[in-house]
Amino acid sequence: MSDGAQFRQVSPVRLYQRIVEQIEQAIVRGDLKPGQRLPSERELVTQFGASRPTVREALRVLESSGLVRSRPGDPNGPEILPFSPAGLTKEMTRLVQFDNVSMAELISFRMILDGSASLLAARLRSEEELSAMERTIAVMSEAIEAGYAEFSKADMAFHEAVAVASRNSLIEVCNQVVRGAVLSLISDKVAHAGNSTALMRKSLHHHQEVLEAIRLRDGQAAARISRRTLFDYYAGYVPENEQGPLLALVDDEETSTTRP
Amino acid sequence: MSDGAQFRQVSPVRLYQRIVEQIEQAIVRGDLKPGQRLPSERELVTQFGASRPTVREALRVLESSGLVRSRPGDPNGPEILPFSPAGLTKEMTRLVQFDNVSMAELISFRMILDGSASLLAARLRSEEELSAMERTIAVMSEAIEAGYAEFSKADMAFHEAVAVASRNSLIEVCNQVVRGAVLSLISDKVAHAGNSTALMRKSLHHHQEVLEAIRLRDGQAAARISRRTLFDYYAGYVPENEQGPLLALVDDEETSTTRP
DNA sequence: ATGAGCTTACTGGTCAGGCCAGTCACAACG
DNA sequence: CGTTGTGACTGGCCTGACCAGTAAGCTCAT
Numbered sequence: 001m002s003d004g005a006q007f008r009q010v011s012p013v014r015l016y017q018r019i020v021e022q023i024e025q026a027i028v029r030g031d032l033k034p035g036q037r038l039p040s041e042r043e044l045v046t047q048f049g050a051s052r053p054t055v056r057e058a059l060r061v062l063e064s065s066g067l068v069r070s071r072p073g074d075p076n077g078p079e080i081l082p083f084s085p086a087g088l089t090k091e092m093t094r095l096v097q098f099d100n101v102s103m104a105e106l107i108s109f110r111m112i113l114d115g116s117a118s119l120l121a122a123r124l125r126s127e128e129e130l131s132a133m134e135r136t137i138a139v140m141s142e143a144i145e146a147g148y149a150e151f152s153k154a155d156m157a158f159h160e161a162v163a164v165a166s167r168n169s170l171i172e173v174c175n176q177v178v179r180g181a182v183l184s185l186i187s188d189k190v191a192h193a194g195n196s197t198a199l200m201r202k203s204l205h206h207h208q209e210v211l212e213a214i215r216l217r218d219g220q221a222a223a224r225i226s227r228r229t230l231f232d233y234y235a236g237y238v239p240e241n242e243q244g245p246l247l248a249l250v251d252d253e254e255t256s257t258t259r260p
Numbered sequence: 261m262s263d264g265a266q267f268r269q270v271s272p273v274r275l276y277q278r279i280v281e282q283i284e285q286a287i288v289r290g291d292l293k294p295g296q297r298l299p300s301e302r303e304l305v306t307q308f309g310a311s312r313p314t315v316r317e318a319l320r321v322l323e324s325s326g327l328v329r330s331r332p333g334d335p336n337g338p339e340i341l342p343f344s345p346a347g348l349t350k351e352m353t354r355l356v357q358f359d360n361v362s363m364a365e366l367i368s369f370r371m372i373l374d375g376s377a378s379l380l381a382a383r384l385r386s387e388e389e390l391s392a393m394e395r396t397i398a399v400m401s402e403a404i405e406a407g408y409a410e411f412s413k414a415d416m417a418f419h420e421a422v423a424v425a426s427r428n429s430l431i432e433v434c435n436q437v438v439r440g441a442v443l444s445l446i447s448d449k450v451a452h453a454g455n456s457t458a459l460m461r462k463s464l465h466h467h468q469e470v471l472e473a474i475r476l477r478d479g480q481a482a483a484r485i486s487r488r489t490l491f492d493y494y495a496g497y498v499p500e501n502e503q504g505p506l507l508a509l510v511d512d513e514e515t516s517t518t519r520p
Numbered sequence: 521a522t523g524a525g526c527t528t529a530c531t532g533g534t535c536a537g538g539c540c541a542g543t544c545a546c547a548a549c550g
Numbered sequence: 551c552g553t554t555g556t557g558a559c560t561g562g563c564c565t566g567a568c569c570a571g572t573a574a575g576c577t578c579a580t
Binding site: 300301302316319330331332333334335336337338 | 558559560561562
Binding site for chain 4: 012014015016050051052053054071072073074075076
């Protein structure tokens with residue numbers, strides 16, 4: 001056998017995959033924008049030269065990825081959907097369930113992401129972004145009376161504002177994904193025990209501390225407080241013998257001793 | 261209208277979705293383990309009471325998620341695949357292409373993940389894990405002669421060892437995903453320019469520094485060096501006017517001044 | 521002229537049945 | 551005992567059909 005040539009494993013490409021690729025790339029390239037419609041299934045059959053079941057297999061795959069949506073009877077054909085991280089969330093949730101990722105790892109990950117977002121926000125924020133954060137904190141304060149649902153919404157608005165200031169949307173998307181995974185795990189155990197006013201006030205106070213650190217452009221402090229906040233909030237759901245990694249992210253005491 | 265009842269939007273559930281759910285849950289529950297086989301399509305048709313096209317739509321969706329694989333002619337039926345983060349990678353890549361996530365954000369994200377992994381490893385490592393890391397570094401050193409492919413493999417082994425010591429598999433999975441996304445973006449521009457021995461030596465040196473910090477259990481230093489390493493390596497691919505967020509993760513000068 | 525209601529021509533969801541090429545277990549053959 | 555058919559499967563793909571929706575356009579009464 002010749003030593004020079006390297007052969008790769010070949011795998012037959014299914015027809016439906018070619019169709020998926022073509023539509024997918026058309027969307028990525030921007031030829032198909034969200035809101036636009038795909039031709040009807042029967043029209044696609046003629047365009048792709050494949051049978052309807054094959055075209056449908058492709059559409060089902062695209063649909064499960066959250067790229068398109070078919071509605072029965074819709075004369076306009078399947079709709080191109082705007083991008084949403086829903087698919088990412090699904091995959092992440094699968095990862096958690098499969099790879100038996102522990103609660104501790106999820107919380108730990110959130111502490112890292114949230115802390116990093118706060119750190120970046122503290123160092124990169126503009127004045128406008130700071131006041132935007134201040135406004136969301138004010139809304140949070142008022143929302144305490146309105147109940148947990150409102151408070152939670154305001155809370156997310158704050159984190160969104162922080163994410164914007166951190167100049168990194170990836171962090172926030174991943175954070176929301178992990179947050180969703182955490183909630184789907186603990187929702188079995190507790191039905192929003194965090195409904196009490198006292199807890200909301202405490203949470204608000206934590207957020208105010210983070211905001212203050214961001215105002216002072218003290219990235220390290222903002223990160224530390226963010227992590228501490230999450231730890232306080234979620235530590236109860238983690239068995240004590242698994243809290244080590246979490247504490248490792250909270251204890252920053254060595255910070256002042258490591259630099260020359 | 262009654263004020264008490266809350267109604268959610270309903271959406272008709274397709275037959276193929278029910279099938280997907282059932283198989284998916286069977287896998288998640290562990291009733292179906294990787295390597296095991298699903299009944300043949302025609303057998304599934306009788307079990308689910310649906311037609312073959314419908315069953316096939318379900319299988320295509322599961323296949324595109326990386327859960328099962330069908331091979332033509334295989335008398336054992338579709339195979340349950342071991343979990344792989346391939347689906348996550350695909351979704352993440354989509355996110356990058358769609359949401360026009362910039363190169364700077366990707367690098368920034370890797371700096372955060374890699375730095376956090378090093379920090380946790382430094383604080384949580386056991387002696388065995390430390391020596392495991394030392395071994396991979398030794399392999400890296402030897403692999404420089406063997407070329408970039410070998411070196412890259414050894415590099416990944418080191419990061420794997422760090423990930424194990426950090427007690428958090430999520431970080432590593434996400435890191436690999438982002439790493440893949442980055443490589444798929446810059447592979448267009450450069451065909452592995454990092455092939456030179458000099459670059460490998462430099463990379464090895466950086467890794468040794470990280471290892472030393474982990475040995476000393478100095479989490480902050482390990483994190484800082486990790487981020488710096490990545491910055492040095494990738495900064496060239498980021499336009500100068502977008503390097504701000506990256507520098508914000510490298511400059512830890514304020515560290516020693518923020519603690520009372 | 522204008523609005524309400526019906527008709528109709530589509531849509532996607534689902535099914536039954538069939539053909540083909542590939543794979544593999546196994547039996548017949550050398 | 552090894553080789554070689556061979557046949558009973560597999561999945562990939564197709565045709566054609568029926569049904570329940572949707573919505574546009576038409577009709578008709580106001």
